[in-house]
Each structure stands twice: as structure tokens, then as C-alpha cells.
Amino acid sequence: MIKEKIGVVGAGKIGSAILRGVIRSGLVQKHQAMASDVSQTLRQAVAKQLGIKVTPNNAEVCAFADIVILAVKPQILDPVVKEIAKGIGKTKLLVSVAAGVPLARIESLLAKGARVVRVMPNIPCVVGAGASCYAGGSSASAKDLEKVGAILDSFGIGLPVEEKYLDAVTGLSGSGPAYVFLFIESLADGGVQMGLSRDVALKLALQTVYGSARLALESGKHLAELREEVTSPGGTTIAGLYALEKGKMRGTVMEAVLRATRRSQALGKGES
Structure with a gap:
């Protein structure tokens, strides 16, 4: 207090x-x-x-x-x-x-x-x-x-x-929830495409993201290690990860943070 x-x-x-x-x-x-x-x-x-x-x-x-x-x-x-x-x-x-x-x-x-x-x-x-x-x-x-x-x-x-990093913070955590919401929507859409009801797909997507974030926070393990624990040779997860890598998900997300950071910098200079 x-x-x-x-x-x-x-x-x-x-x-x-x-x-x-x-x-x-x-x-x-x-x-x-x-x-x-x-x-x-x-x-x-x-x-x-x-x-x-x-x-x-x-x-x-x-x-x-x-x-x-x-x-x-x-x-x-x-x-x-x-x-x-x-x-x-x-x-x-x-x-x-x-x-x-x-x-x-x-x-x-x-x-x-x-x-x-x-x-x-x-x-x-x-x-x-x-x-x-x-x-x-x-x-x-x-x-x-x-x-x-x-x-x-x-x-x-x-x-x-340091203040010089606050624009990057804006691009990552400030704008980040919107990126995560879009990912959750996309995850649920994939379930619907495969025959799940919208309600079930959305609940599964939300709980999957929540549970994954909590596991990452509480386990103390590197994200790559956690990812490997879910990825069996020749299994379903590696097939899905291959599709994400082929679609350049990592680079696209990094580009989103970069663009949002630059926009924050521009707004700080008074640009419209």
C-alpha cells in the first residue's frame, strides 16, 4: 500500500x-x-x-x-x-x-x-x-x-x-493483443473449416492460447523446447508447423512489430 x-x-x-x-x-x-x-x-x-x-x-x-x-x-x-x-x-x-x-x-x-x-x-x-x-x-x-x-x-x-525503446514496446505489447486476437480467430476458423462448430472451435482456440501462455510463463522452459515437446517426428504438429513456416508466419509477425514501431515513432514526431 x-x-x-x-x-x-x-x-x-x-x-x-x-x-x-x-x-x-x-x-x-x-x-x-x-x-x-x-x-x-x-x-x-x-x-x-x-x-x-x-x-x-x-x-x-x-x-x-x-x-x-x-x-x-x-x-x-x-x-x-x-x-x-x-x-x-x-x-x-x-x-x-x-x-x-x-x-x-x-x-x-x-x-x-x-x-x-x-x-x-x-x-x-x-x-x-x-x-x-x-x-x-x-x-x-x-x-x-x-x-x-x-x-x-x-x-x-x-x-x-529506456525511453528510446518505448516505441518498440508499443509495436510489441501495445499492439500485440490485436495480433493475438487475429491468430485466435484464424485458429478457430481452421477448426470450423474442418467441421467443428463455431462455438467449440472458438472455446478451444481461446483455451489453447491461454494455456500455452501460462505453460510458457510457469515452466521456465525455452519456447523452442516447449514446441519440441509437442512435435513428434512425422506427426500432425510438424505438418502444421511446416505450413506456418511456408507461409512465413515468423517473418510476418516480426514485420508487424516493425511496422507498428515505426508508426509509433512517426506519431511521436507529430506526423499524421
């Missing part, structure tokens, strides 16, 4: 997931959390689900919180940061989860010496299974980074990296 109060500016999927994580994990109590959003619907939903204070006023959140989490879209980040800059000052810790927006850009909109940490979360954080990375700005302390790590660990895992 931490003693600081946490405020979230932007109570959408990611913002509300962060609040849900820190409260349900016991990292903070309900009275230590507050959220702001322009949408009355989102405010009411968060207040009902989590039992915390909500407001349409971003400045009110800044006045309340010690740690302010900025969970707004990159396109509106600049005006929002300018609006709350005075409230942040040098005493509050600002945590940005806006994809592709570099620390230098955020710091340029704040007082000199403002403490900023940039985070790249992903959408599974809404079910407490997020994969996030974070990097500190020029004035962020080791204690600041430790607190951000604890927040991220409350709804998944949080790993510290």
Missing part, C-alpha cells in the same frame, strides 16, 4: 483499468483515488463501479492527487497538459500513458523540473493482465519510478526501460 493519493485525468478504458487495479490490489484505498473526464457517462460509471470521487474538472484532480495519471488520447494531450501544468508544478508526479508522445514534449509544456514518467500499457490491463513498460523523465527520481512500477504491477507487470 502507498500513502500517496492517485488522480486519473481521462476515465476511459485505460484510465478506469488503472484505478480498478490499484484499488482492487489494495495499493490504495477508495478515498485515495479520484478521476476526471469530460464524459458524464464515464464519470458515473467509474463512480458506481469503484466508489471513488469523480469530477469534470481536471484541476480538481491535480489539487487532490500526489500522483496524476494522464490517460487522454495523444491528439488532445498538449492542451490538457497546458491546462493542468500549474497544478502539477514540481511537487506532483505526472504519469503519461499517451502512446507515442515523448517525455521531452510533455516536459516542455510543464514547469522546469517537473517530474514525469512515460508509460506504455496495453489493453489486457482491463482484466488485470497488462504488460506495461515505463521510463522516467529528466527530473523523475528512483522513488518515482518505484511507485509507478508498483502501480503497473497492480494490474499486470511493469518493466523499466
Whole structure:
């Protein structure tokens, strides 16, 4: 548990997931959390689900919180940061989860010496299974980074990296859930093609991916070793793997990460 109060500016999927994580994990109590959003619907939903204070006023959140989490879209980040800059000052810790927006850009909109940490979360954080990375700005302390790590660990895992790698994180874990969803769909489609009902095929595909990820996490074995354990000489699995290799699955997935990373870099430079 931490003693600081946490405020979230932007109570959408990611913002509300962060609040849900820190409260349900016991990292903070309900009275230590507050959220702001322009949408009355989102405010009411968060207040009902989590039992915390909500407001349409971003400045009110800044006045309340010690740690302010900025969970707004990159396109509106600049005006929002300018609006709350005075409230942040040098005493509050600002945590940005806006994809592709570099620390230098955020710091340029704040007082000199403002403490900023940039985070790249992903959408599974809404079910407490997020994969996030974070990097500190020029004035962020080791204690600041430790607190951000604890927040991220409350709804998944949080790993510290240098900021220059956050675009790659975006391409891998940020966009990665969409790649996995597509793979699950394709796996289920293959089952349907072979005569399984859609319901059975989808349940099998989902559980297969879930079980495989859990086995990889818990066994500590190399992925190649796990793959070999399923692959018998002349068997069904090697026939399927041959088709995937022939279709250049590995290279295609790597290319997807590369393209998404480059797109994140472009967005960070303000390109449309």
C-alpha cells in the first residue's frame, strides 16, 4: 500500500483499468483515488463501479492527487497538459500513458523540473493482465519510478526501460493483443473449416492460447523446447508447423512489430 493519493485525468478504458487495479490490489484505498473526464457517462460509471470521487474538472484532480495519471488520447494531450501544468508544478508526479508522445514534449509544456514518467500499457490491463513498460523523465527520481512500477504491477507487470525503446514496446505489447486476437480467430476458423462448430472451435482456440501462455510463463522452459515437446517426428504438429513456416508466419509477425514501431515513432514526431 502507498500513502500517496492517485488522480486519473481521462476515465476511459485505460484510465478506469488503472484505478480498478490499484484499488482492487489494495495499493490504495477508495478515498485515495479520484478521476476526471469530460464524459458524464464515464464519470458515473467509474463512480458506481469503484466508489471513488469523480469530477469534470481536471484541476480538481491535480489539487487532490500526489500522483496524476494522464490517460487522454495523444491528439488532445498538449492542451490538457497546458491546462493542468500549474497544478502539477514540481511537487506532483505526472504519469503519461499517451502512446507515442515523448517525455521531452510533455516536459516542455510543464514547469522546469517537473517530474514525469512515460508509460506504455496495453489493453489486457482491463482484466488485470497488462504488460506495461515505463521510463522516467529528466527530473523523475528512483522513488518515482518505484511507485509507478508498483502501480503497473497492480494490474499486470511493469518493466523499466529506456525511453528510446518505448516505441518498440508499443509495436510489441501495445499492439500485440490485436495480433493475438487475429491468430485466435484464424485458429478457430481452421477448426470450423474442418467441421467443428463455431462455438467449440472458438472455446478451444481461446483455451489453447491461454494455456500455452501460462505453460510458457510457469515452466521456465525455452519456447523452442516447449514446441519440441509437442512435435513428434512425422506427426500432425510438424505438418502444421511446416505450413506456418511456408507461409512465413515468423517473418510476418516480426514485420508487424516493425511496422507498428515505426508508426509509433512517426506519431511521436507529430506526423499524421
